[in-house]
Amino acid sequence: MFPKKSPKVTIDYTKCGEKGQMDPRDCAKCLRVCDPAIFILHESPNMPIDPVDPKYWRITPVWLSLCNMCMKCVKVCPLGAITVSR
């Protein structure tokens, strides 16, 4: 008895994140459109650490098992950076 696989949600960090044109703190549309709130905003790993005021941020889809594949995040993203699939 293996558990049901969760939907796969990805964000293209070359578009949104520390290396993209968008700082997710300025947009945050996906964070807010998702009813089950599956995304987490956090400072980017692998970047110089600023222990007081981090400058580089990205979003990770974390609570994948709660994603209902409504596709609202895909539609709302101004950069087309999000994919949702089985």
Added chain:
Amino acid sequence: MCDWCMKHGAGGKWYMNAKNYSNELAEAMNAQEYLREQWKAFEMVYIRRIMGITSIDLGYKLQLPIIGRILRWSAERMIHSEGKHRNPVRADGHFGQVIPLEEAKVILGNLAAEPIIENYCMCRWMQRGIKEACCINFGLLSGVIEKLPRFIPKDTKYRLDRDEAIARIEEHNKKGYVATVWFQPVPYINAICSCENPECGGLRLRNDFGLHTVYKGEYVAEVDPDRCQACGTCVTKCQFGALRLVHSLKRVIVDINKCFGCGVCRHACKYDAINLVPRENYPALRGVY
């Protein structure tokens, strides 16, 4: 009273024990060091690898046959750890309980160590990218958070005196935010939060994954059938789906197994039909938090 009251309540509830708020306790535990480490990159808590595993897709991982059980067991152990070598970046020993407005006011009026600050809520920031000043922190934790500009409101007064803190918690509670009090780390208490479900990370882990990051309150709601006018307003306030308007009965019923005893439904009732009663009044709920 729960297990934590037995351990840290000095005969009463854990969050009514003045000692748990004291600077002396905080210093003896070296809490400042812990809090500094925990807060400087709090947003990484679900992203970091902890024993090789992150929280990403936790729902799936917890259902795996053997690994899932081990994972749940070790997560509960971390959340409630009282060990000497607690790891701040995974928030070892950090958990809380729902409290009604009356008790939050007693804490802010008498027990909380000064300085008291109200900073941007960490959870709403991480989960929604929203900055809302509604987290009330105190004692050594205030000094730690004050040094982190992303949590400090710019245009409003964030250092509060006791009366201001009480006025703020009252405002949040009436809006429908659930008051919670936190060990960070156990047994040091330094925060009263005003949470929403599922934005609050603690409530998320509790409600969606069954981890005991937040305990239910010491009370449950009771509706007076003679007073209830079946207007349904209270139902819209409950964040836990514990209330239902039964049209055929012409009143609201409470699912005591879902009720967290936050009491915010009471503020919505114009007819004074909802009261909080001690959880232990119900034999079925004794010891169930």
